[in-house]
Amino acid sequence: MASGTVKWFNTAKGFGFIQPDDGGSDVFVHISAVEQAGLRGLNEGDLVNFELEQDRRSGKLSAGQLVVTGQGAAPPRSGGGGGGGFDRPRGGGGGGGFDRPRGGGFGGGGGGGGGGGGGGGRPAGDPAGAGAGTVKWFNPTKGFGFIQPEDGGQDVFVHISAVEQAGLRGLNEGQHVAYDLEADRRSGKTSATNLRVND
Numbered sequence: 001m002a003s004g005t006v007k008w009f010n011t012a013k014g015f016g017f018i019q020p021d022d023g024g025s026d027v028f029v030h031i032s033a034v035e036q037a038g039l040r041g042l043n044e045g046d047l048v049n050f051e052l053e054q055d056r057r058s059g060k061l062s063a064g065q066l067v068v069t070g071q072g073a074a075p076p077r078s079g080g081g082g083g084g085g086f087d088r089p090r091g092g093g094g095g096g097g098f099d100r101p102r103g104g105g106f107g108g109g110g111g112g113g114g115g116g117g118g119g120g121g122r123p124a125g126d127p128a129g130a131g132a133g134t135v136k137w138f139n140p141t142k143g144f145g146f147i148q149p150e151d152g153g154q155d156v157f158v159h160i161s162a163v164e165q166a167g168l169r170g171l172n173e174g175q176h177v178a179y180d181l182e183a184d185r186r187s188g189k190t191s192a193t194n195l196r197v198n199d
Helices: 031-036 160-165
Strands: 002-010 015-020 027-030 047-054 061-070 126-139 144-149 156-159 176-183 190-197
Touching: 002 027, 027 031, 027 047, 031 061, 031 160, 126 156, 156 160, 156 176, 160 190
Parallel strands: 027 061, 156 190
Antiparallel strands: 002 015, 002 047, 015 027, 047 061, 126 144, 126 176, 144 156, 176 190
């Protein structure tokens, strides 16, 4: 397992980079790897262990199986410039980019977590209520499933990250659970979070 320091992570865009301790090239990290670790985002300066994996889409190496081993300081809320993304010019400060010398390139430096919620890049989704219901099905291999609400409403999506955050390995069909609802930042649909198993 490799180790490194989070160079920057933009929760709104869903990716960032880790600077490996061995001094090699920066390693891309996607939001899906972060969510699989049960996290909502990473902070600049977080110390992490990770496995190098080949991205199925791009074929390039990326970080997977993340474990945060130390907390970095939360990015500053104001001042300094900071970095835009690959589609915007950099502000004042910040670093270079993906395999490029300092001074410009694919990522810019990490400023304030991009549009990710100003409080350290770990924003919660928009609260949308709470509920309880029965697990309709859950597939741990695919990483998601659905809960049938006891009030008879539309089935509620549940992601593996919510299950893991509850300290569970999976959910069983017919299991009764309580949950909070939040609006998914990508799809806008609601999903279950803060799961509690009701035995």
